[in-house]
Amino acid sequence: MAFHCPQCKVMLATRRLKHCSTCGAALPAEWLLSEAELEALRQEDRKLEKRRKARQKQRERDAEARRHAGWGGVRGNTVWGVNRFLG
Numbered sequence: 001m002a003f004h005c006p007q008c009k010v011m012l013a014t015r016r017l018k019h020c021s022t023c024g025a026a027l028p029a030e031w032l033l034s035e036a037e038l039e040a041l042r043q044e045d046r047k048l049e050k051r052r053k054a055r056q057k058q059r060e061r062d063a064e065a066r067r068h069a070g071w072g073g074v075r076g077n078t079v080w081g082v083n084r085f086l087g
């Protein structure tokens with residue numbers, strides 16, 4: 001179900017807003033989400049953020065692995081370096 005600002009008729013992408021993001025008009029109270037619904041959305045956001053960060057970390061690890069793989073000529077030093085790095 002789409003929501004449109006009563007003032008400027010712009011379509012609102014989210015019901016989390018208390019005011020229209022385009023014209024700033026106050027939105028009808030019955031559109032607003034309850035605190036429980038907002039909390040559910042916040043938790044969903046946190047989950048997505050966590051997943052996004054995990055993916056980012058994985059990408060960094062992959063890039064790191066590729067860098068090490070590229071050091072083929074100094075493999076002995078690389079292993080020593082990695083062990084040092086891992087503590």
Ligand SMILES: [Zn+2]
Pocket residue numbers: 005006007008009010020021022023024025
């Ligand atoms: Zn508006």
